[in-house]
Amino acid sequence: MTKKVIKLSANENCYGCSPLALEAIQKKYTDVHLYPEANPIALKGKLADKYGVTTKNIVVGAGSVSIIDGLIQTCVAHDEEVLTFENSFIAYGQFSKMHNRNCLFAPQSSLHCDPENLLPYINAQTRLIFIANPNNPTGTIISHTQLEGILIKVSKEIIVVIDEAYSEYVTDPSFPNSLELQKKHPNLVILHSFSKIYGLAGLRIGYGIMDELIATKVSRHLVPFSMNYLSYTAAIAALDDMIFLSQSAKANAEERDYLYNELIKLGYHTIVTHANYIYVWFDRNEEKKITYDMLFHHGIIICDLIIFGQEKALRITIGYKEANKKLISTLCGNII
Ligand SMILES: Cc1ncc(COP(=O)(O)O)c(C=O)c1O
Known part of the structure; x- marks a missing residue:
């Protein structure tokens, strides 16, 4: 499968x-x-x-x-x-x-x-x-x-x-x-x-x-x-289509609060975001790589900001509820 x-x-x-x-x-x-x-x-x-x-x-x-x-x-x-x-x-x-x-x-x-x-x-x-x-x-x-x-x-x-x-x-x-x-x-x-x-x-x-x-x-x-x-x-x-627009913005606002709070609880360095992505940075490049690879291995592709010239940071697009839950549980090690 x-x-x-x-x-x-x-x-x-x-x-x-x-x-x-x-x-x-x-x-x-x-x-x-x-x-x-x-x-x-x-x-x-x-x-x-x-x-x-x-x-x-x-x-x-x-x-x-x-x-x-x-x-x-x-x-x-x-x-x-x-x-x-x-x-x-x-x-x-x-x-x-x-x-x-x-x-x-x-x-x-x-x-x-x-x-x-x-x-x-x-x-x-x-x-x-x-x-x-x-x-x-x-x-x-x-x-x-x-x-x-x-x-x-x-x-x-x-x-x-x-x-x-x-x-x-x-x-x-x-x-x-x-x-x-x-x-x-x-x-x-x-x-x-x-x-x-x-x-x-x-x-x-x-x-x-x-x-x-x-x-x-x-x-x-x-x-x-x-x-x-x-x-x-x-x-x-x-x-x-103002309905689609406002539904997307509302769902994103809810999910960004969820992701921010969960990432903070897990001890990640992150900052309040106003958009549909969230920035996460690390003390060492190796830690970033481990996080990126673990998510990738479980089918979650995020952005390694090496493409922005930053070795120690990742950017995660805020997804729909199940995607965000899967991301958090993968980071916790309780993969669903
Ligand atoms: C700040 C910013 N401006 C512009 C763009 C480009 O958007 P478009 O797809 O309209 O070229 C992006 C795409 O990621 C962006 O992040």
């Missing part, structure tokens, strides 16, 4: 995606011989209405990573710099390196991306700052006041990108209202993904809300037809 693998490594939505999105794709799949629209105006219109902006402020890409890539290529010259935090989403550094842009990494304070820590790293070459909020992999957040603080302090010439790929999971009231801040600070770019709570990771679709001039530059850069109409169709339908 083959063992059922539990994948808790990529922060996907363990509850799948909206049934409305699946239904919408099923109605459309026979059209695959046709090219999609080059400019997904229906989806942009829906997003523009949702956020109270115009379609010219919306950029849709093949995953939000494609917009990160576009921002680096179009807004940072070869002699200019990108700035982000250590222990954050790897794409910022990876794409900078790929395009020969220097990327600096400010330190965290107790696993938090404190924007004040960016200040000593800002210089005349800085063009783009990336802040993942919640931060991947630590799950920590910055508050509205902290984001506003950095926007007041940095030059308007510097674009500050707030990457809110996991924002729909956040329940903390101090979380920024980035749209409000964008009205006062047009150098603020907001990124969102359909890969996380919307459960459409396999369809590769994400978007950004930004000043029209930045949006025009980034859009010109995107590979034409890199998204397809199945992604657009699913995304439009998913935006209508």
Whole structure:
């Protein structure tokens, strides 16, 4: 009998995606011989209405990573710099390196991306700052006041990108209202993904809300037809399914409390998370490896943060109830 693998490594939505999105794709799949629209105006219109902006402020890409890539290529010259935090989403550094842009990494304070820590790293070459909020992999957040603080302090010439790929999971009231801040600070770019709570990771679709001039530059850069109409169709339908969204967020909030409490009881080093994953760190690399291997052996795949350059840490996606129970009982040695 083959063992059922539990994948808790990529922060996907363990509850799948909206049934409305699946239904919408099923109605459309026979059209695959046709090219999609080059400019997904229906989806942009829906997003523009949702956020109270115009379609010219919306950029849709093949995953939000494609917009990160576009921002680096179009807004940072070869002699200019990108700035982000250590222990954050790897794409910022990876794409900078790929395009020969220097990327600096400010330190965290107790696993938090404190924007004040960016200040000593800002210089005349800085063009783009990336802040993942919640931060991947630590799950920590910055508050509205902290984001506003950095926007007041940095030059308007510097674009500050707030990457809110996991924002729909956040329940903390101090979380920024980035749209409000964008009205006062047009150098603020907001990124969102359909890969996380919307459960459409396999369809590769994400978007950004930004000043029209930045949006025009980034859009010109995107590979034409890199998204397809199945992604657009699913995304439009998913935006209508508030029930799926709130059920996913509620279940995640319950399960994250369970996992956090159980991990603490077992003596693991971890930190309160605001997203759908939890960060666990170890004193020694060997301890981390033992934990990873034990879970792997029992069919539970988590993320070894060696891929983020961290030898002593793991990231566990918060799964559905039975998956989390199995994870905890495996860690306890009472394998079910
Ligand atoms: C902080 C953050 N931003 C962006 C992304 C990329 O999302 P997408 O699948 O939309 O490219 C991820 C994916 O893990 C992420 O963790």
